[in-house]
Amino acid sequence: MAHDMLNLLKTLNRGVAMLVGVVLFLCAAFVLADIVLRKLGSSLGGTDEISGYVMAVVTSWGMGFALLELSHVRIDFLRSRAKPLGRTLFDLFAMVVLTSTITLIALRCWPVVERSLNNSSRANTPLETPLALVQIPWFLGWAWFALVAWLTLFSAVLLVMQGRFNESEEVIGTFGEEGMAQ
DSSP, X not given: OHHXXXXXXXXXXXXXXXXXXXXXXXXXXXXXXXHHHHHTTOOOOOHHHHHHHHHHHHHHHHHHHHHHTTOSXXXXXXXXXXXXXXXXXXXXXXXXXXXHHHHHHHHHHHHHHHHHHHHTOBOSSTTOOBHHHHHHHHHHHHHHHHHHHHHHHHHHHHHHHTTOHHHHHHHHSOOOHHHHHO
């Protein structure tokens, strides 16, 4: 069950990562077009604002993919010196802290979105972008990251309870320098 859930999450997050990549590519093309137009004496305008929004949204959505690919930075000075059970305990502790933190962030994002919706808030910029237009996908990205973190933690706990420490390490461990050299 744990592996099935993780495989589904990895598949979904690969799709999310591809979409994030396409959005970043389009944003880069938009900025490049504006740079070329500026050289020609014109401008699309708002590229700095739009690219900032894009970065906020794609970052929140990309975090779940990074989690499953073991791409989040961790200091594993003590962990690397521990035996399998000790490494597993360090991994579970790190995952509980990460999951709790991300859940808190996602919960704190919603009031920001709700306030923007209630007030019909707009950016204080020439584009006057409706903030909810940007904040809703930003919030959903954080909520997705929290869901991925909880499901990953649940899967890792299932593996640990079955005594499958090596498999748990593959799910929530680190991809340190030792793994990179191999």
